[in-house]
Amino acid sequence: MRIKGAGVLPQHGAIVLQLPRLPLLKTGLNDKVPTNLNIEKGGTGTMRTCPKCGREYQEHPAISRADNVTEICPDCGTLEALEAAGISKEAQDEILKTIHETKKGAGL
Numbered sequence: 001m002r003i004k005g006a007g008v009l010p011q012h013g014a015i016v017l018q019l020p021r022l023p024l025l026k027t028g029l030n031d032k033v034p035t036n037l038n039i040e041k042g043g044t045g046t047m048r049t050c051p052k053c054g055r056e057y058q059e060h061p062a063i064s065r066a067d068n069v070t071e072i073c074p075d076c077g078t079l080e081a082l083e084a085a086g087i088s089k090e091a092q093d094e095i096l097k098t099i100h101e102t103k104k105g106a107g108l
Helices: 074-084 089-105
Strands: 006-009 014-017 043-049 056-059
Antiparallel strands (some): 006 014, 043 056
């Protein structure tokens, strides 16, 4: 039996199916999908301003624990999570510093 769009990778002997691409459905969620992704740097390509701290950022936003709706910067999201876990302010600052140094070292 022959399936249209199917093939075999000779080096692996695997069956490959090529399915047609489906258009995105128009929903409220898909309207928020950015079209200019900066994937290499882990960003969305869209500049945002955090309503909590006022910092501009391009990374994927976090959702605030205060209302489970508001999009905030990743740093504020991390700090909210650490605060909810009962981590001291000093430890929160150290953890955030470590995250920034790790990202910088990884080129992100």
